[in-house]
Amino acid sequence: MKVFISADIEGTAGIAHWDEAERTHPDWAEFRALMTAEVVAACEGARAAGATEVVVKDAHDSGRNLILDRLPDYVRIVRGWSGHPDAMMFGLDAGFAAAVYTGYHSKAGSEDNPLAHTSNMRISRLLLNGEVASEFTVNALCAAGYGVPSVFLSGDAGICSEARTMVPGLKAVETLEGKGRAATSISPAWSRRLIREGVAEALSGDFTQALQALAERYEVVIEFNNPTDAYRAGWYPGARPHGLRAVAFDHADFAEILRALVFLKA
Incomplete structure (x- = not known):
């Protein structure tokens, strides 16, 4: 094992x-x-x-x-x-x-x-499918x-x-x-x-x-402390503005959410 x-x-x-x-x-x-x-x-x-x-x-x-x-x-x-x-x-x-x-x-x-x-101190909240995530x-x-x-x-x-x-x-x-x-x-x-x-x-x-069951689709929303971080993250392919200081990205494959997070949080 x-x-x-x-x-x-x-x-x-x-x-x-x-x-x-x-x-x-x-x-x-x-x-x-x-x-x-x-x-x-x-x-x-x-x-x-x-x-x-x-x-x-x-x-x-x-x-x-x-x-x-x-x-x-x-x-x-x-x-x-x-x-x-x-x-x-x-x-x-x-x-x-x-x-x-x-x-x-x-x-x-x-x-x-x-x-x-x-993840880091520039993020005020990270949400996954509408729920605040850790x-x-x-x-x-x-x-x-x-x-x-x-x-x-x-x-x-x-x-x-x-x-x-x-x-x-x-x-x-x-x-x-x-x-x-x-x-x-x-x-x-x-x-x-x-x-x-x-x-x-x-x-x-x-x-x-x-063992958790995976959802059919995931949306991640990152709310930043600073609007300039949100602006930068918004250039990731498929990312979109989500209110003040926030960007969102969604995909059916959670592995793609993980891939996006590498760049959205950077």
């Missing part, structure tokens, strides 16, 4: 400030270690459930956050950004049994995490396109609630809850234990119900 892990940092237990997520700030060293430890816990849970190989996509910022020497010997690691439309899911294919998400965070416009955002929304649909179910997520309370609603049967571990610029978190050790146990449980049962 092959398992794919997409690892972010803004939903890691204990995180509360952008300094802790930025590789140029001294605080990042501590939180890259905590991010790594949660990924290792997920790997151990997958192994306990029978995984023979785990592929981890380092999916935060530079894509070069995880401390490699702490990863188990059955893990492959995808670092950096290829430019492929799968982005945070790059390395996934139809040969995987399941997808797991660690360190995930609430969408832009949410108050559930002081670090809530979607990075998890996009990534789980990417996985579904390969026929891979999304079975587990760890992160803030907001994204956990969203993921449970979006994917029936998904198991989620809440690491923190945001209030304004503050976050109340479980301890890192507690988080690692719950992640290890949660991934093992999710992969040991029947997780076929966690």
